[in-house]
Amino acid sequence: WYVKASSCLVRAGESIKSEEAGRFRTFAFLEEAEQKQKGGVRLRVKKLRGRGPEEGWVSPVVNGAEIMKRFESFEEFSAVQSMLGMKRAEEFSAIAASSQ
CATH class of the missing domain: 1.20.5 (Single alpha-helices involved in coiled-coils or other helix-helix interfaces)
Known part of the structure; x- marks a missing residue:
């Protein structure tokens, strides 16, 4: 995966209400570690390169906009x-x- 948008919000837990862990920046490369499908796709990812936290939970699509893309x-x-x-x-x- 890579971040297409200017940034991507990262949360510490699977829930979209869990604590914010930071933001991945444009072109951060991420490895998918886990995927959940509760009310939308949530991914647990680990940073391979780029700016942002070492790992966390993200939503690849927000309000219909694709902010992350899988290679x-x-x-x-x-x-x-x-x-x-x-x-x-x-x-x-x-x-x-x-x-x-």
Whole structure:
């Protein structure tokens, strides 16, 4: 899985009312550890890379909007890796320009 939205709310427990554990940021790569289907899909995930807590429970779809996406193929994984590389290059360029 990876985060498509600008962020994804992470909770400590399965319930959407459990304590907030933080947020995964765009392009965080996540491993699915468990899935529950009570009133909508809830995933327990572990962070593989990116910004956010080490693990927690998330909703991949919120109010009909897909905020997380499962990698369906190696090609999709490669495309997201490329986008991540371009985003990092843009951020680095912006930081370098602002420090001059």
